[in-house]
Structures are given as C-alpha cells and as structure tokens.
Amino acid sequence: MSRVVTVEGLRKVFRLEGGGRLVAVAGVSFGIDRGEVLGLIGESGSGKSTVGRCLAGLLTPDGGAVTWGEDRVRAGSLFREFPGLWPAAGAQGEDRVRVGMVFQEPRDSVNRRFQVWEAVADPLIARGMRRGPRLAARVEETAALVGLDRSHLLLDCGGLPEELLQRASIARALIIEPTLLILDEPTTALDPDARAGVLELIRRLRGSSSTAILLISHDLAAIRSVTERVAIMYLGKIVERGPTDRLFVDPLHPYTRALIESALDLDPSTPMAPVELSGEIPSPMDRPPGCPLEPRCPWSIAGCAEAEPPEEDFGADHSVSCIRAGEFAAGLRG
C-alpha cells in the first residue's frame, strides 16, 4: 500500500479577542495509505475537526508539515511547509492534490435549491467544466458510487431525506476524485437507519476506491466498524494510535480506556480494567503542563506533570504517549 499523506507536527492556534490563545491542535502526526480509512477519535474540543479543516485548506495551520505522496496526482511527492499551505479545497487544478470534505450536517453543505445532480456536479462546474454529456456521465458515475441512481438525481435537495442528502454530499466530495476524502462526523446528524446506510457506503468506498479516507468522529462504534487504524485525540494531541482491532480490545492509554468504556459494551473477558477520569476536559486556552490528562488521570505519578510524555512504540504500528504505558502493557491494570 502506498502512503497518500503524511502529517507531521501539525499545529493550529486561534488568537482570541483580548489577546488569549487557544491551542486547538498541539503537534499532531499521522499518515494514511491509499484505500485506507483512518479513524480520528476525540471528544468535542479535542481538535479533531480542526485537523480536518487544516488538511482541507479551510484553515491555515501555524506549524508542521505535510507530505503528499499520491502518485496518481503527481509522480513522487509534493512537499509543502506551513504556513502558506495549498489553496482551499476546490481551488486546485486537475494535476494537483485534491481534498474532498464532507461535513456533519449535510443541509449546511448542499444548496437546498439545487436538484441532486446540480449539487453533485457543482464542484466540477466551479472548476470550469462545461455542462454536457461528459459532465452528466461523471455525475451519474459518481452518484452510482454512493448508491444514488438516475431517479435520485432529479430530486430537489431541499426535500431529500437525511441519508440521501449525506450520500449526495459524499458524491460532491468524490466527484473531484480526491487524493484525500475527509468525513467529519458524517453520521452524527443521521437516524440509526441512515447511519447504517452511510457506514455501509464508507465500507464499500474503502474496498473499491484508491482514495485515502480520514474519518473524524466521536462515534466509536462507527469508527470501529469501518476503520483499519485509529488515532485518539485529547486536548489537541494524539495520545494513542494503532490497529483498530487492538485498540478497542486492549488500549494502553488511560484516556483511550475511559473513552471506550464510556461508549461501548465491552467484552468482560478483555483485560481492560475500568478507568474513571475526574473532572472535565480542561480548556484548550489553559493547557496543563506535562501530560494533558494529568489533572484527571487516576494513575498519575510525580513525573506526569513535568513534561509531555513522548510517544512510545508498542509494536504492530501501536504507539502511546503515557509514561506508564509500559507498566500497563506488562499487566498493571491500575
């Protein structure tokens, strides 16, 4: 599998009125391969959507670097230093890196006055493609990928059920043949049936497309069902990453363990012991020194508040930022 995008040390800081600074993304690194779905998990305020918006060119990062290594777009790799990233999604030429983004609320990203075919065709029309048989063929082809047939294409977006509208949003993002497809909470606004339909669509895209997919969500069950690898974000940092099967059964970071326990019914035979975090997630305007989980972690020790824990490798593409992860891996369960 070839690496499509490698993100290194991404940072995004928002300057607030009155002089404050909100560190939304505090140095995030990951890579995604062609045809892979990487899940980026985190609670509200963890910085995961900001990462997606930076990669889509909708926000300008304040630090870090991205390497695009998608040979279908350009032989070799395209390397850019921040700041001054690639233009916003939709502004790149056909030979450049293309990023498609799908947002949580489909009604916000699709013009309700459009028929479905217009909504899907719009990104190509905006790039200068003329209306005609070639455009119609691209629209039909892309709509078919997301399970929309010709009869759907003539419906008005304004009256479309949520699931069909989210499928239309995904088709809009796919029609540019993106190097990277970013799905930001694509199931959150959907009812259970629609959610299942969109997850099935992501599964099909994973199997049939060469696009790399970044799935950003706090829906752990959804992430578990469609991803091969996951990264867990807390207060602007990735605290644990690894194969989905491994992290959901035997996570090593206390935050990952607390998060999974709070959302899923776990197999009682798994080695995970319950973790109760105290208090609330701190404000990104007031990041604690050292480990960001230290004020809440039941297993913190003296060194936890002194320095940010380095990322430690636990094999099979699994890494953890916790100074006690070695103890947890060796069998200490709190």
Ligand code: SF4
């Ligand atoms: S480094 Fe310390 S405070 Fe942070 S998660 Fe590990 S044990 Fe808890």
